[in-house]
Ligand code: FAD
């Protein structure tokens with residue numbers, strides 16, 4: 458247990474805040490001990506995985522518990538399927554690479570997403586045409602009230618776009634201990650229809666890609682536009698892509714004829730990056746904070762010295778200008794602490 462502990466190395470924004478107390482949990486027993494300490498001392502707690510989807514706006518007056526539970530196990534199911542379980546503290550991308558190395562298919566489009574396996578169900582992480590809900594079987598959680606272990610299957614998780622029960626009515630009630638995925642061993646389902654994957658593969662002269670080649674293409678696309686948190690602090694997309702009613706989209710099309718949109722039944726998803734760029738934010742810096750020059754949806758700690766409040770205030774200005782120009786209210790994706 459550490460006291461008055463700097464969280465700067467534990468959040469990818471690189472914001473310099475302190476926690477009153479900080480503990481690392483390598484086992485469920487250590488996790489329970491940390492929770493016991495919190496309860497005894499009447500302290501709020503906060504779980505941390507890789508710290509890649511949080512923005513600390515002030516010091517945390519409580520106990521931060523970093524989840525380091527490690528281990529991966531494989532259970533063959535049949536000729537073409539395998540169940541793979543990874544504990545919460547496994548690094549997501551290393552887990553994806555472990556599966557690709559064994560030629561297990563299903564996670565390749567989710568290569569290079571920062572963070573840990575245990576956090577992946579929180580917002581049903583997604584990229585390049587796949588979300589974890591597509592291969593998710595269940596996760597084990599610790600109920601923070603009863604300290605009983607429970608299993609949440611796909612239905613119970615109520616996954617949506619960047620959403621799950623853990624961000625809604627289950628918020629603050631559970632800690633995720635491990636996650637199980639169903640992956641393919643032979644007849645892989647190759648998804649290349651999304652965005653730039655096809656073009657990236659064509660550039661490399663690949664016609665019938667393997668899952669490993671899809672992963673490489675995804676990594677290359679991501680590296681070409683997303684900033685590496687090791688070089689400049691960020692938490693990926695700061696906002697969700699908004700979904701608006703079709704009628705609102707059609708009326709916006711009359712004023713902004715190039716507005717991109719992805720229709721879905723009677724609504725349309727609009728890329729927030731486009732809306733933000735149109736408001737003149739792309740690459741713009743105020744003080745220590747900027748919108749990334751290659752991806753307007755990503756807010757960066759440009760000088761490495763930004764406070765969480767500065768980043769938050771910058772995001773509020775973006776919300777206000779998008780609202781004013783387009784009448785669309787952006788919602789933050791990053792967890793504000
Ligand atoms: P943390 O930031 O540590 O935690 C996030 C939240 O979950 C916090 O509220 C925390 O208290 C809670 N939490 C953490 N672990 C647990 C647990 N085991 N049980 C219960 N609660 C927990 N996301 C995407 O979906 N798609 C992308 O393509 C993508 N690209 C990104 C690119 C970059 C460069 C960056 C920096 C981020 C990107 N993200 C993306 C966001 C981020 O990687 C994911 O949200 C990731 O799942 C966060 O994991 P983490 O372990 O770092 O979470």
Ligand code: EPU
Pocket residue numbers: 583584585586652692693694695696697698717728729730731732734739751752753754790
């Ligand atoms: N666009 C612009 N200007 C920009 C950025 C984007 O005009 O500065 C427009 C372009 O029209 C582009 C479209 O937005 O075609 C979509 O951009 P991109 O393919 O980069 O994806 P995104 O919608 O901005 C989403 C996810 C990412 C995920 C990618 C790939 C959200 C909030 N973000 O970004 O996830 O990696 O798709 O699937 O859904 C994250 O959640 O942190 C994240 C990085």
